[in-house]
Amino acid sequence: MTSAQQISPARTGTGITAPAISVRDLRQSYGDFEAVRGVSFGVGRGELFALLGTNGAGKTTTIETLEGFRRPTSGEVRVFGTDPFGQPASLRERVDAVLQHSGVFGELTVSETVDLSRDLAANPLDRDTVLRTIGLADRARVAVRQLSGGQKRRLDLGLALLSQPEVLFLDEPTAGMDPEARRATWRVIEDLVAGGVAVLLTTHYLEEAERLADRIAIMHAGEVRVSGRIHEVLTGWGDRIGFRIPDGLRLDDLPDLSGAAAEADIRENEPWVSYVVTGDDTAGRGHRAMAELLDWARHNDVTLQRLELRTASLEDVFLSVAAQDGVAELATA
Numbered sequence: 001m002t003s004a005q006q007i008s009p010a011r012t013g014t015g016i017t018a019p020a021i022s023v024r025d026l027r028q029s030y031g032d033f034e035a036v037r038g039v040s041f042g043v044g045r046g047e048l049f050a051l052l053g054t055n056g057a058g059k060t061t062t063i064e065t066l067e068g069f070r071r072p073t074s075g076e077v078r079v080f081g082t083d084p085f086g087q088p089a090s091l092r093e094r095v096d097a098v099l100q101h102s103g104v105f106g107e108l109t110v111s112e113t114v115d116l117s118r119d120l121a122a123n124p125l126d127r128d129t130v131l132r133t134i135g136l137a138d139r140a141r142v143a144v145r146q147l148s149g150g151q152k153r154r155l156d157l158g159l160a161l162l163s164q165p166e167v168l169f170l171d172e173p174t175a176g177m178d179p180e181a182r183r184a185t186w187r188v189i190e191d192l193v194a195g196g197v198a199v200l201l202t203t204h205y206l207e208e209a210e211r212l213a214d215r216i217a218i219m220h221a222g223e224v225r226v227s228g229r230i231h232e233v234l235t236g237w238g239d240r241i242g243f244r245i246p247d248g249l250r251l252d253d254l255p256d257l258s259g260a261a262a263e264a265d266i267r268e269n270e271p272w273v274s275y276v277v278t279g280d281d282t283a284g285r286g287h288r289a290m291a292e293l294l295d296w297a298r299h300n301d302v303t304l305q306r307l308e309l310r311t312a313s314l315e316d317v318f319l320s321v322a323a324q325d326g327v328a329e330l331a332t333a
């Protein structure tokens with residue numbers, strides 16, 4: 001795939017500060033069941049917001065409401081200040097989406113599919129640019145049904161970006177892609193964001209969110225449990241020191257480290273300890289706790305195997321949210 005830089009949207013960069021997408025206290029029920037319970041966030045132009053969460057958390061319901069397929073039970077959603085319900089004409093040209101299930105015809109070729117979408121767009125990119133951007137130029141004459149799952153996903157992205165939208169909803173856009181295609185797709189998405197597009201992404205690939213997102217929200221059981229700038233969320237979750245628990249020792253035999261709580265675990269069938277180091281001194285806290293640990297090891301003649309020090313990952317945060325109810329919000333969006 002080539003860079004999408006040269007196809008940056010024409011209708012961006014107007015300096016408007018109002019969020020492109022805003023969601024305020026959204027509630028959405030299916031009959032008696034409340035699937036979304038008071039969700040709020042905003043996404044600005046040139047920003048990628050990742051809406052993450054456990055299965056059934058309410059992400060698709062939220063996005064479908066923003067796409068105009070559902071009317072909120074209560075609360076308010078706006079896209080460029082307009083209620084998206086029913087997909088009003090004023091939004092249709094400015095918004096596009098890669099949905100979880102694509103609606104393309106298998107009998108048409110890739111070129112014909114792109115042309116069909118171009119016919120429906122007000123200001124479409126030319127076909128070659130689209131095919132080059134999504135890396136399918138050499139598959140132009142192939143019937144869509146003969147594409148692999150990952151190639152179909154790339155075509156879905158191409159069909160969404162050819163209308164040069166200002167807001168793009170991406171629901172699992174890289175599902176089924178190999179690692180190389182996924183990275184190429186990330187570069188296309190990054191270029192769109194750099195060109196001013198507001199992107200709302202849902203994904204179960206946390207590495208994808210970590211790479212692409214400016215801000216995230218993690219939903220569970222209809223609520224946003226954690227939200228904020230990705231760096232702040234990870235910093236707030238603490239650093240991790242881990243190692244294999246030495247033979248003959250138990251968790252209780254290990255030292256207390258400043259600002260750290262120890263948890264026993266099993267990793268690859270071996271006893272493991274993970275210290276979660278928190279505290280305001282985010283630059284120095286991991287280093288200090290590690291120095292204490294190494295002092296203890298030297299004085300006790302203990303060798304620490306597979307010793308590691310790392311910052312929290314999005315997976316650490318996600319697993320905490322998935323494991324418990326009532327997780328405190330770290331930072332508000």
Ligand SMILES: Nc1ncnc2c1ncn2[C@@H]1O[C@H](COP(=O)(O)OP(=O)(O)OP(=O)(O)O)[C@@H](O)[C@H]1O
Pocket residue numbers: 030033035053054055056057058059060061062
């Ligand atoms: N049409 C529907 N009728 C009744 N319940 C629904 C309907 N659609 C979704 N739900 C329920 O609403 C809740 C939220 O579903 P939703 O699809 O929004 O979750 P999600 O976060 O997108 O999940 P996943 O990650 O599994 O795709 C789930 O409990 C689901 O079973």
